[in-house]
Structure formats: C-alpha cells, structure tokens
Amino acid sequence: MLMKAKHVNKALEEAxxxxxxxxxxxxxxxxxxxxxKRVRPVLCIASCELVGGEESIAMPMACALEMIHTMSLIHDDLPCMDDDDLRRGKPTNHKTFGEDTAILAGDALLSLAFEHVAAKTRNVSAERVVRAIAEMSSAVGSQGLVAGQIVDLASEGKDVSLSDLEYIHVHKTAKLLEAAVVCGAVMGGGDxxxxxxxxxxxxxxxxLFQVVDDILDVTKSSKELGKTAGKDLVSDKATYPKLMGIENAKKFAGKLLGQAIQELDxxxxDRAAPLYHLAIYIAGRQN
Known part of the structure; x- marks a missing residue:
C-alpha cells in the first residue's frame, strides 16, 4: 500500500x-x-494487476477515483451537508478557502476525473475505457454516491431500519469502492x-469499510481519526453500532470480510494477495 500510494501521490501531483x-x-x-491512505486507487491498481494488467494502465483511472472521492469529502464537509471542521487532520476545505471556493474545487475535481481518464489512458481499447467510465459515472451519480447522500440526509433524526441503513452505505460508500475494483479489472482486460x-x-x-467507519466514530478520538469523532451521534444518524450494538457490528464486519475473501479463491x-491483504487492512484499520 505504501509503495502504490507513493506512485499514486506522484501521479496526482502531476495531474x-x-x-x-x-x-x-x-x-x-x-x-x-x-x-x-489512497484505498480506492490502490484497489484499482491491485485489481488491474490481478487480471494481468500493469499499474500504468490503471493509473489514470486510479487518480480519477481519488479525485471523485476527494470531491465527495469536500462537499460532504460543507455546512449544508455534514458541517465538519476537520478532515485528514487538517481544517476542511471550506474552512480554509470559503464555501464558494470549496464547492467549485469539488466541481473542478469531478470534471477533471473524467477528462483525466479519457485523455491519459494508454494501451487500453476504447471499448474498455468507455465501459470503465460508465462504471465510474454510475458509482457517483443519482444511482450511486448521490443517492446514498440524499437518503442519509433525509434519515437524520428518524428511525431507520437495517435495510435502509444498508441502502445508504452501499450507495454512499460501497459504490465507489466497487467502481475502483471493477474499473481496474476492466482496464486490465479481465473477462x-x-x-x-x-x-x-x-x-x-x-x-465493510462503512461498518468499520461507524465503529471507529464511537470508539476513537478526533485526534486518532483525523476527523471529528462522534459526529454521527451528535447528528442522530443511523449507524451499525446504533442499530446492532458495537459487538454485533463487529461480528457483521467479520462476516463481510469472510465473504470478500471467499470471492478471491x-x-x-499470489495475484490475489494484495486484494486479500487490503480487505484485512480495511477490517482492521484504526482511523
């Protein structure tokens, strides 16, 4: 992860x-x-290499996914959304540059993501590039991240069922992670x-990523997380610990980890090892 994240950071700096x-x-x-941690781009590259592709093939898509993820964080932190002051251990974008610039910075990153994939991808057929872009688009739009966010906002302070909570997290968090892995495999030539x-x-x-996130929000400090701890509790948001209890949420995380690893069989x-260990990492992360 450290090696691949270093490569991703260099590519993002240049982009x-x-x-x-x-x-x-x-x-x-x-x-x-x-x-x-660059989880999404690293997943994209690992998935590409899993099916026989090379890092260079997946890098533009990996960068694009991180741009989209960063956009979602900038917008999610805005006062009209989650209203947060801290992100990755630093003041949030709107606290540093103002709300107007933060909104535009997110918009610019979203636009650049699609441009970057289309303009910088090399040695991949146009058909596969278009297929990957469609996958990425679906993950971020009204059937993906946006759907999860709007339902999440509408659910604050209300009684939410486990199925409703799963809908929120599948769309708000899991869709983009899914796109990262699928786009990597598509770019790499997977069948x-x-x-x-x-x-x-x-x-x-x-x-799994979101279940762990929910658990960390109520068990770690802001300093440990690099973002404001206890926000879900203050906002009266539905979370897995709230609906299931912390111990059952941890058991659910273990079940999801087992199912993920089973698919890699x-x-x-050797080729599946990076994705295997990334799953272990996601389950055991502390921030």
Missing amino acids: VPLRNPIKIHEAMRYSLLAGG VIEIEKVRKYARCIGL YFEA
Missing part, C-alpha cells in the same frame, strides 16, 4: 499542477494532496467471470 486561476487549483490540491468475482468482493469490502493466490 493537478498549480496554475491559473491560482486559488481554485490551491483549493483542489489542498484536499487532493492532503494525505489519506466476464473475473469482473463479476471482483465486483462481489468489492461489494463486501465497500460495506477463484484467482491465483
């Missing part, structure tokens, strides 16, 4: 140089280059069976 208009590019770079296997794997780790162990 968003500081140029005119200076303020908007400063705001874009502030959040995009603020650190983070129908391989792509379906990694999709099922990704759905499990996507939901189809592949050669």
